[in-house]
Amino acid sequence: MNLVFFFIVMTAFCFGAVRQILWTPTAGEVSPMEALSKAMVESAAGSVDLAIGLVGVMTLFLGLMKVAEAGGMLTLLARLIRPMMVRLFPEVPPEHPAMGAMILNLSANALGLGNAATPFGIRAMQELDTLNPKRGTATDAMALFLAINTSSVTLLPTGVIALRAAAGSADPAGILPTTLFATAGSTLVAILSAKLYARLSRFRKPLPADPEIAAQRSLSADPETPTAPPPYPAWVSGIALSALLAFIPVTVFYGKAVSPWILPGLMAGFLAFGVIRKVPIYETFVEGAKEGFQVAVRIIPYLVAILVAVGLFRASGAMEAIVGGIGGITEKMGLPAQALPMALLRPLSGSGAYAVLASTIQDPAVGPDSYVGYLVSTLQGSTETTFYVIAVYFGAVAVKRMRYALAAALTADAAGILFAVLACSWLYG
Numbered sequence: 001m002n003l004v005f006f007f008i009v010m011t012a013f014c015f016g017a018v019r020q021i022l023w024t025p026t027a028g029e030v031s032p033m034e035a036l037s038k039a040m041v042e043s044a045a046g047s048v049d050l051a052i053g054l055v056g057v058m059t060l061f062l063g064l065m066k067v068a069e070a071g072g073m074l075t076l077l078a079r080l081i082r083p084m085m086v087r088l089f090p091e092v093p094p095e096h097p098a099m100g101a102m103i104l105n106l107s108a109n110a111l112g113l114g115n116a117a118t119p120f121g122i123r124a125m126q127e128l129d130t131l132n133p134k135r136g137t138a139t140d141a142m143a144l145f146l147a148i149n150t151s152s153v154t155l156l157p158t159g160v161i162a163l164r165a166a167a168g169s170a171d172p173a174g175i176l177p178t179t180l181f182a183t184a185g186s187t188l189v190a191i192l193s194a195k196l197y198a199r200l201s202r203f204r205k206p207l208p209a210d211p212e213i214a215a216q217r218s219l220s221a222d223p224e225t226p227t228a229p230p231p232y233p234a235w236v237s238g239i240a241l242s243a244l245l246a247f248i249p250v251t252v253f254y255g256k257a258v259s260p261w262i263l264p265g266l267m268a269g270f271l272a273f274g275v276i277r278k279v280p281i282y283e284t285f286v287e288g289a290k291e292g293f294q295v296a297v298r299i300i301p302y303l304v305a306i307l308v309a310v311g312l313f314r315a316s317g318a319m320e321a322i323v324g325g326i327g328g329i330t331e332k333m334g335l336p337a338q339a340l341p342m343a344l345l346r347p348l349s350g351s352g353a354y355a356v357l358a359s360t361i362q363d364p365a366v367g368p369d370s371y372v373g374y375l376v377s378t379l380q381g382s383t384e385t386t387f388y389v390i391a392v393y394f395g396a397v398a399v400k401r402m403r404y405a406l407a408a409a410l411t412a413d414a415a416g417i418l419f420a421v422l423a424c425s426w427l428y429g
Contacts, residue, residue, distance in 0.1 A: 005306075005309055009309050011313065011318050015317050016032045016035070016036045016316040017032075017033070019316070019317055032316070032317070036316060038315070043308040043311030043312070044304050044307075046307060047308070048300055060289070061119040062288045063284075063287075063288040064266070064267060064271075064285065064288070065101070065104065065119060066287055066288020066289075067285055067288070070274065070279045072277060073270075073273055085099055088191065089102075089144065091140060092131060096131070097127045098127035098131070101120055101127050102124040102145055104120040105117050105121040109149065109152065109153050118392065121149060122393060125393045125394070125397045126397055128142050136398060137400075137403065138402050138403050142397075142399065143404055143405035143408060144195070146393055146408075146409060147193065147409050147412055148190050149389050150347075150384045150390075150413065151189070151384070152183055152382055154381055154382055157179050157381030161175070161176075169361070169369050170369055174369070174374065178374065178378040178424050178428075179378050185418075186383065186412045186415045187412070190411070193407070193411040200404070302391040302394070307391075310387065313348070314345075319344060323337065330343075334422075334429065335375075335421055339372050341356050342357060342376045346380065346413070347384075347387060347409075347410065356376070357376050360373065360376045370428075374424045374428045375420060375424045375428075378420040378424055382416050383416040383417070383420075390406065
């Protein structure tokens, strides 16, 4: 991360410096270096505003998560999909709380809940860190979990559908099949790339084992131990997986009708589960909610570093120069110059990419139902803000050495762009 941070900032500074030297003063126009200074201050302030804005949603969902945990939901979910999760995360004990937190995070992302998934992801990272033999260094499980997150497992991109409807689209939900195809492809690539990079010699340096953690792993992994409840029968897991797969066509055909029910249903369901399991839901909710503010404050320094670097990169003109330089090449590959800013900006800035999407589909020359309109909508719905996810999730557990996590995440981003182009070219090209 040190090299990435330094590269982005220095590239922005060099572009800004060259433009400043060549700049001809014009009345009312801000100089390039003044624009960089303004971007630094605004990005730093915006990162704090973003963290504060997350306090409410983190407090809400960490409280609900505590109720679910107290009622045993995390253990039930972990047992339900144990066959798949054990294969993906062999170093995490099947009944460890990290399993349940990861499941809830991926489920929230799949339903397009946006920031509602963040508290679950942070909790998953915190639980994974309890199994970390070397704090401050990402484990294989952390890197894989982050790569899957940045691949954006999305079944229902509700926010993008709403924006397309507001832009006058005749088929706002027309991006559902392209989004499903793109996100499925990017997720598969995320898993494969993370597993592949983990085998490379430079990333296979053994981490010093913590005897206490090793004993905990050994105990949790032992199927005979009384503290490890047995998994559900394979047929039960098969039924659950079939139900999940059956949900995909439901999202395709009834996405607009289902989406308003998701958040209220999630809260009502968690609290009802707690009542059924005889959990004191109010006290438990408040106990879990207390962590929301602490987590938001903890991630502010990481957000400031990343968002300031991205703000400088955009304000310096480096982004514009890259688009102008490779736009002609990507046009031949199905990625027009109008869509290129979205592809480049999406891993860097969620708000910036959202603004690009809105301006693109509201442009009368493009529109939401053109090929470019479908493509930028699919990119927004099927890819994630990689550097934001890294800053928040790794910042929550003070991970400074990412190992191959960024490489796997960016590989998934590239795959997401490729699959989005393929899907949109096939359906709307």
